[in-house]
Amino acid sequence: MPGGPRWWSGRFRGCGYRLTIPRQAILEALTRSDEHLSAEDIYLAVRKVYPGLGLTTVYRTLDILKQMGLVFKFDFGDGRSRYELARGPNVTHHHHLSCRSCGRVVDYSEFVEKEKSLLEEIESTLSKKHNFKINSHQIHFYGLCSSCQ
Amino acid sequence: MPGGPRWWSGRFRGCGYRLTIPRQAILEALTRSDEHLSAEDIYLAVRKVYPGLGLTTVYRTLDILKQMGLVFKFDFGDGRSRYELARGPNVTHHHHLSCRSCGRVVDYSEFVEKEKSLLEEIESTLSKKHNFKINSHQIHFYGLCSSCQ
DNA sequence: GTCGATGCAAAAAATTTGCAAGTAA
DNA sequence: TTACTTGCAAATTTTTTGCATCGAC
Numbered sequence A, B: 001m002p003g004g005p006r007w008w009s010g011r012f013r014g015c016g017y018r019l020t021i022p023r024q025a026i027l028e029a030l031t032r033s034d035e036h037l038s039a040e041d042i043y044l045a046v047r048k049v050y051p052g053l054g055l056t057t058v059y060r061t062l063d064i065l066k067q068m069g070l071v072f073k074f075d076f077g078d079g080r081s082r083y084e085l086a087r088g089p090n091v092t093h094h095h096h097l098s099c100r101s102c103g104r105v106v107d108y109s110e111f112v113e114k115e116k117s118l119l120e121e122i123e124s125t126l127s128k129k130h131n132f133k134i135n136s137h138q139i140h141f142y143g144l145c146s147s148c149q
Numbered sequence C: 001g002t003c004g005a006t007g008c009a010a011a012a013a014a015t016t017t018g019c020a021a022g023t024a025a
Numbered sequence D: 001t002t003a004c005t006t007g008c009a010a011a012t013t014t015t016t017t018g019c020a021t022c023g024a025c
Helices: A021-032 A039-047 A055-068 A112-130 B021-032 B039-047 B055-067 B112-130
Strands: A071-075 A081-085 A095-099 A105-108 A133-144 B071-075 B081-085 B095-099 B105-108 B133-144
Touching (some): A021 A039, A021 A055, A021 A081, A039 A055, A039 A081, A055 A071, A055 A081, A071 B071, A105 B112, A112 A133, A112 B112, A133 B112, B021 B039, B021 B055, B021 B081, B039 B055, B039 B081, B055 B071
Parallel strands (some): A095 A133, B095 B133
Antiparallel strands (some): A133 B133, B071 B081, B095 B105
C-alpha cells in the first residue's frame, strides 16, 4: 500500500472539509478492514500507526464521512455503532442478514445484480416524489440463526 | 379501542415471556402511534394511562419485543434508538428514506408488491445457505433532502 | 406457589462539548 | 493568514444492572 493520492482525495476538494492526516489514517483503516468496525476498533487500529490520535477525532471524522456518503453507520444491537466503508475500489456492495436473538451478522453480496433494476426504479421514483438526491441504500434481513432457533 | 384480547396475545403463549400490564400498555402505545418512537417517547406516552411505569421496563420490554420479531429497532442518527411495530393489523409494511445531512426520515410503502418476489427469492436462498429462519427485512435509502442539497 | 417481571436508585458506557493549541489550504 | 481540526478532560445522555417486591400463570 504505497503512499500515493487516494480515490477519496477528490471527494474532499471544495466540500469545505480538509483532508488531514488523522482523517486519512481513519479512511486507510476502514479500507484495510472488511469488518464492521466500532469507533473504538478504528481508534485502536489507527493508533498503532498514528499514536497521537484521539477518540473524539474518530467520532467526528466518522460523522463527516457518513455525511459525505463515504461510510455507512449501523446499529447491530451490541450497544455501539459500527461503521463500514460505503464505496471505493476495495468495497464489495453487500447487505446484511442478522440474528434477532444473538446478534450475529452475516454479509451477503449475491443478488446485487438482480436487485439493480428494481432498486434503480424505486430510487428514481422516490427521488422525484420526495425531492431527494439518493445515492445509496441498504437491505437488512432479520431472523434466527441455526443456534438460536 | 375496546379491551378485548389483542392479536399479540397468542405470540406470548408458551414462549416463556408473560403478557403483563406494562407490556400490553407498551404494545398499545406502539399500535396507537405511527411515528418512530424512542424509548422515552413510549415511556411518556404510556405513563399518561399507566403512571406506575418505569423507563427500565420500557427498555426491557422493547428488547423482548425485538427478539420476538414484533418491533423493529432503528438508529436514525439522533443519538437514541427508535422503535416501530413490525407487524399487526394496523401496520403497513414500509421502508425508509433518510437524509444523510439533517437526518429527516421519510416512510414509503410503494413498491412493496414489486419487491415481493425478489425479496422472497433472496430470503429463501439466504435461509438455506446460512441456515437462518428469516422473517422480516428492511430497506433503507440514503441521500440528501431538498433543503440539504 | 413459582419464577418471571417490575421499579427504583445507582452504575456503566458510548458519544459529545468546551477550549487552547496545531495545521491544511 | 484564516478557518477548520485536534486532543484532552469533563460533561451529557442513553441504556444497563442490582435487588427487594410484585404478579402472571
